Amino acid sequence: MAFDAFHLARIQFAFTVSFHIIFPAITIGLASYLAVLEGLWLKTQHLHYRTLYHFWSKIFAVNFGMGVVSGLVMAYQFGTNWKIFSQFAGSVTGPLLTYEVLTAFFLEAGFLGVMLFGWNKVGPRLHFFATCMVALGTLISTFWILASNSWMQTPQGYRIEQGHVVPVDWFAVIFNPSFPYRLMHMTVAAFVSTALFVGATAAWHLLRGRKDATVRTMFSMAMWMLLVSAPLQAFLGDMHGLNTLKYQPAKIAAIEGHWKNTPGEPTPLLLFGLPDMQRETTRYAVGIPALGSLILTHSLTKQVPALSEFPAGDRPWSPLVFWSFRVMVGLGILMILLSVWALVNRRNNRLFAHTWLLRFAVAMGPSGLIALLAGWVTTEVGRQPWVVYGLLRTKDAVSAHSTLHMSLSLLTFIVVYCAVFGVGYHYMLRLMCKGPEQTDTADTGSQMHGTPARPLSAAISDKE
Template identity: 50%
Template sequence: MELDPLLLSRLQFAFVVSFHAIFPVFTIGLASYIALLHGLFYRTENPVWDRLAQFWTQVFAVVFGMGVVSGIVMSFQFGTNWSHFSQAAANFLGPVLSYEVVTAFFLEAAFLGVLLFGRGKVPQGVHLFAAVMVALGTFVSSFWILSANSWMQTPAGTVLADGHFRVTDWGEAIFNPSFPWRFAHMVMASFLTGGFVVAGVSAWYLLIGRDVAANRRALSMCLWLLLVLTPAQAVIGDFHGLNTLEHQPTKVAAMEGNWQTQANVPLLLFAWPDRAAQTNHFEVGIPSLASLILTHEADGVVPGIGEAPPEEQPPVWLVFWAFRVMVGLGFLMIGVALAGLWLRRGGRVYAHRGFLQLLRVMSVTPFIAVLAGWIVTETGRAPWLVYGLMSHAEGLTPSLTGGMALFTLVGYVLVYAVVFWSGLYYLTRVVRQGMLPESEPHPEEVEHAKRPFSAAHAPFDRDAAPTWKE
């Protein structure tokens, strides 16, 4: 059997991107939460905020490391598997990806060291500043990465001449038509992921009666956050869908399972798309609702998949079902947030074991929703690498064989399995260990942290300081 290098290369890149995506989508939201905790501690000097900040910083460090390791190989794949694409898009992607390294990765790495090892060694204000800079670095990094990916979805500010994309307007290329909504949608997903993970871990600690006071506060903060952000994400997702309808109508048609351009399109709850027959089997839907959502008119006309030639149609069944997984989990998240609001009466939200167990399960769902969303985004533009301009086949390395692609795919799977289980092992240890023992900071340590920073600002020596009684 002859191995297809194009199919294997697409599977390889899909695997690497999917594996990597689950880490930054968590660290972006978690970094902002850690910065907030440090800010609360700086303002109130309540040791609860400090203990929460230190615990979640340990979690952040492990996940950040896994994200760095898993993301390094993605840039190499552009050269090994997609050399034609790399050469053609180098004028835009080269600078943009370099900006991500210079402006974001170095910022995160430098201040992460201060955040991890600066406690008690630098003034409290400097420690807070480091936390804010790490959080800012995660946003800057996602800005450049999503700009590059969005340009591949909705190319703008460039022209394709002599096999190369030449930049004609950097502003249009960076802030391409789909970028604002995709960036907002991804950032919101990151906050939701961080919020549900923190809520799930806090719920588990409350179930076993561990650090109850601290975890009640953490859970309360997360539930208020989720109550606001879950419906906000649905609104952003709707605007993102309208933007996609304008620029990538075939993708939206695949999401809806709509084969022919028509009015009064139903919202399909269940169907089995058949690309060969250009139809659906076993349809169950709500009449005219898809038209109402997409056009804001019940009799609005929605484009069909059939508008594109069969060779330019994506794998409809995968896009169709991935979209329903994402949306279904989104509505589930809204329901959980509303349930948390209802259970706040009388403080039941902290003692209702069924709800706390549900939060533990929900801590996994944002990752599944994010992966489903990436499948919709990336698979829905097939067969285009740069939408409408360069196909996957045109961007493939010509000398790549199926055996070479299979070898590297298997290698990545094995290496990433080791990375995943190693990271999961350390994360489990951190969570089981829990927060630092509850203790009040030494008065001299508090005063020491408030002093202005200077080269002579030595670390606080608790043993040399007077005791409380003294």
């Protein structure tokens, strides 16, 4: 791959989206988690639910702010680095992103202040309503963003006029063939990621000797959520794969590292190997006969399309998507293993005392976000060489910038992002390591004595 302006523009967008996507994932999961915590607090009046709400609301606030900033940068890149794409498909992607702002962002912004600062200023039911509206806003935002991105994967409901896309059926545009699967897959991925780092935080404090109700509740809720969401995610991933096989068979062939079909033989599943785009083979392949056909076609006789069946210029870069997919699946298996292990220890009354389980939970803390990034690499690189699948090639969508211009802007992004968002990540980790207040006594009061109301005040109080 030559590092010309085109490839540097792709790297720049991949870099910024990799930073950004972590924030919405945490926001989606934490917003719903906060709504559940406050609902349980209102129902039971158990103090540890309220303590957990205030603890995670600080982390949510920091994460939400960084997500908004990083998202704005991405939006500007469509106009600066991908002008041809904006001109070609802006009549579809522009309105969809506008709907996201008019519905989700305004809803979140309108109730966020009440949620973060209105605990002692509005009634408990109104505050709970504000928390639910913020959670709903994150899900609505996911709906519109995934509708736009899914249309780029499986476009429909349009016609081409004078070299531009013109929408003719907005229902078909929004509910394009891959949208339902990708929406559910992304939403559940956010819940899985949240369960993992919430569980890792609780496990960290359990290993350090904290056994109070707040930490135990945090770990227990995280493991229950993981037990439900991790197997569900595997099921949704299978459905998504079948949909991708139907509409983007070249992506599946690249993911599988599958180059040639032997007449009359089902397709094997390659576990490991090194796809070679020049030699058109996967070297050192280790596979299981017929399992590829069974998983992808649910049949032992049907074959999966091979990469050699597609023109060389239409093939995704298999070496990257082959391994990014396996990272995602491998981590998914470990997530299911963690949830089942936690269930076994729960039945044996050792959920909070099994040292190796807690260490495994801590180690798995970032795995949900890593799997999320690996999944997006698989999805987006697997779509190449198309930016709008089958309609506009990525190399034809880039703005006319010089290599020097793109090099300097990429370097600037790397320095600024690592400095600004690196500090944000570090601060969130500090809050997580600090942990919630210990609450083992019953309390039905409405005040939260000793708990900082502002996210940054937690760090100040930690130094005092």
